[in-house]
Amino acid sequence: MATNEATVSRGLLGAPPLTEEDAARSADRSRVHQARARRRRWYLLWLLVGPGILAMLGENDGPSMIAYASDGAQYGLGFFVPFIPVLFAMSYVCQEMCMRIGAVTHRGYGELVLQRYGRVWGWFGAADLTLTNLVTLVAEFVAIRVGLAYFHLGAGVAVALGMSLVLFTLSGGRYWRWERIVLGLALFNLLFVVAAVMVKPGAGTLASSLSFTPLPGGSFNTLLLLLASTIGATVTPWMIFFQQSASADKGMTPADVAHGRYDTALGAVIAAACGIGALIAGAALLAHGGSGIQGFAGAGFPQALRHVDGSAAGAVFALGLIEAGAVAILTISASTAYAAGECVGASHSFNASPRNVDIFHAANVGVALIAALVILIPGAPLLSIALNANVLATVLLPVSLVLMLMLANDEHLMGRWVNKRSTNLVAIGVVAFVALCGAAYGVDSFLRTIHLVGA
Amino acid sequence: MISSRHAALAEEDRALEPIREQDLQTQERAEDELIMHLERDQFVAETSRPVPRAALSAYARAGLWALRLFVMLVGAMAIYTFVSQL
Numbered sequence: 001m002a003t004n005e006a007t008v009s010r011g012l013l014g015a016p017p018l019t020e021e022d023a024a025r026s027a028d029r030s031r032v033h034q035a036r037a038r039r040r041r042w043y044l045l046w047l048l049v050g051p052g053i054l055a056m057l058g059e060n061d062g063p064s065m066i067a068y069a070s071d072g073a074q075y076g077l078g079f080f081v082p083f084i085p086v087l088f089a090m091s092y093v094c095q096e097m098c099m100r101i102g103a104v105t106h107r108g109y110g111e112l113v114l115q116r117y118g119r120v121w122g123w124f125g126a127a128d129l130t131l132t133n134l135v136t137l138v139a140e141f142v143a144i145r146v147g148l149a150y151f152h153l154g155a156g157v158a159v160a161l162g163m164s165l166v167l168f169t170l171s172g173g174r175y176w177r178w179e180r181i182v183l184g185l186a187l188f189n190l191l192f193v194v195a196a197v198m199v200k201p202g203a204g205t206l207a208s209s210l211s212f213t214p215l216p217g218g219s220f221n222t223l224l225l226l227l228a229s230t231i232g233a234t235v236t237p238w239m240i241f242f243q244q245s246a247s248a249d250k251g252m253t254p255a256d257v258a259h260g261r262y263d264t265a266l267g268a269v270i271a272a273a274c275g276i277g278a279l280i281a282g283a284a285l286l287a288h289g290g291s292g293i294q295g296f297a298g299a300g301f302p303q304a305l306r307h308v309d310g311s312a313a314g315a316v317f318a319l320g321l322i323e324a325g326a327v328a329i330l331t332i333s334a335s336t337a338y339a340a341g342e343c344v345g346a347s348h349s350f351n352a353s354p355r356n357v358d359i360f361h362a363a364n365v366g367v368a369l370i371a372a373l374v375i376l377i378p379g380a381p382l383l384s385i386a387l388n389a390n391v392l393a394t395v396l397l398p399v400s401l402v403l404m405l406m407l408a409n410d411e412h413l414m415g416r417w418v419n420k421r422s423t424n425l426v427a428i429g430v431v432a433f434v435a436l437c438g439a440a441y442g443v444d445s446f447l448r449t450i451h452l453v454g455a
Numbered sequence: 456m457i458s459s460r461h462a463a464l465a466e467e468d469r470a471l472e473p474i475r476e477q478d479l480q481t482q483e484r485a486e487d488e489l490i491m492h493l494e495r496d497q498f499v500a501e502t503s504r505p506v507p508r509a510a511l512s513a514y515a516r517a518g519l520w521a522l523r524l525f526v527m528l529v530g531a532m533a534i535y536t537f538v539s540q541l
């Protein structure tokens with residue numbers, strides 16, 4: 001790792017040599033120590049939130065928000081309003097484990113898998129994550145483009161906006177700065193809640209939505225695909241890599257695990273609220289041919305909303321899509337950079353000295369740049385890429401979840417912070433359910449492709 | 456001429472000695488404060504050391520082999536699906 005980084009004199013005196021990364025992290029930790037010593041609870045929470053909210057709101061990305069709106073437009077609210085919070089509760093179970101492992105071991109997910117379970121799993125995880133992230137990033141740029149199209153702006157602006165954000169957030173050379181900028185942007189995910197309020201859903205409609213019925217109609221295959229793809233939009237491999245590495249990079253320790261849980265829970269609540277917001281906004285189109293606007297073919301969502309509920313609702317939804325895509329670009333490219341640095345054994349921190357994080361920065365910018373260039377290729381099959389991004393993730397998702405569960409139960413690494421029996425009961429159930437749904441989605445997509453089951 | 460210059464430099468060196476000492480102490484104090492805020496296993500020097508390979512039970516090894524088969528099977532399906540949909 002960063003052993004060649006500039007060190008200061010402590011190394012000669014027997015104490016661990018201090019790097020610029022240590023110094024930056026220590027400065028952040030000093031504020032946490034002071035806040036804890038002075039019992040400034042809200043300030044302490046403010047200092048320690050970040051990775052959980054970013055993982056959850058990063059996953060409320062462009063394709064996910066369009067999927068929620070599409071579900072609302074096709075099926076209404078009845079099933080999905082209670083289903084989305086359940087999904088985010090499952091996501092919380094997985095992400096809490098990542099946060100805890102990161103805080104206790106101070107190491108990223110990729111690096112621990114590589115060292116504990118061998119190079120095959122380590123490299124497979126990093127390679128599949130990079131490929132999946134690349135495809136997902138293309139979908140994020142497409143989402144930004146869809147949002148910008150509402151304001152008559154083209155793909156070039158989407159690329160310039162996305163890449164400027166990546167470069168700007170990286171330029172500070174500090175984790176804290178990167179995190180706060182992305183957090184600030186991520187809060188604009190609440191635009192989907194604003195859009196939901198603007199479409200003025202009736203009280204009766206909202207009240208009737210608080211039940212699991214009616215189940216969405218259609219064949220079993222359609223239902224399975226719908227559930228699996230919605231679940232796939234809530235728990236993804238990049239979130240696992242990201243939150244563990246970001247928790248370690250932030251300098252979290254076992255003493256911060258409780259606040260890490262608040263952070264993750266807060267992220268889950270906000271993300272669920274925003275997801276439901278997109279669903280309600282989409283449901284406003286239910287009686288206006290909304291079922292015809294599906295997936296990215298529904299680049300017309302903002303326009304359709306304008307026709308039904310006025311230009312303000314359409315504009316807010318379009319701005320929400322731009323924000324969702326932008327935040328996902330920042331968090332997903334960061335997860336790629338963490339994975340690349342951890343597997344190669346290079347420095348992998350936003351806090352490290354810029355001259356020692358070539359691979360980290362190259363992976364961060366490179367993966368975003370490649371995705372950006374893809375959307376500029378005339379005639380590129382953007383729609384297919386965006387719609388099938390989740391198919392690639394179905395391979396890695398079960399593997400990531402199983403290895404994460406093994407890490408969380410590894411007494412050598414976790415000591416007294418290993419999963420409790422009750423946590424394991426819930427976690428194994430959630431991991432098995434999510435992994436099975438992911439695998440079922442992958443297999444079902446394959447069977448439909450070779451026409452063994454109907455579309 | 457040369458010896459008087461050496462003497463002047465030595466004199467200057469002696470005059471700077473307390474300042475250097477003070478600088479060193481200040482630097483060490485700052486570094487001690489930095490160390491105070493980090494746990495020992497948080498230092499880059501510590502996290503750079505690899506953790507040992509896990510000793511897995513026979514069941515866990517069998518489970519991981521099953522996972523490898525799953526990856527090969529579903530991986531092939533996913534790649535086929537993705538490519539054919541382009």
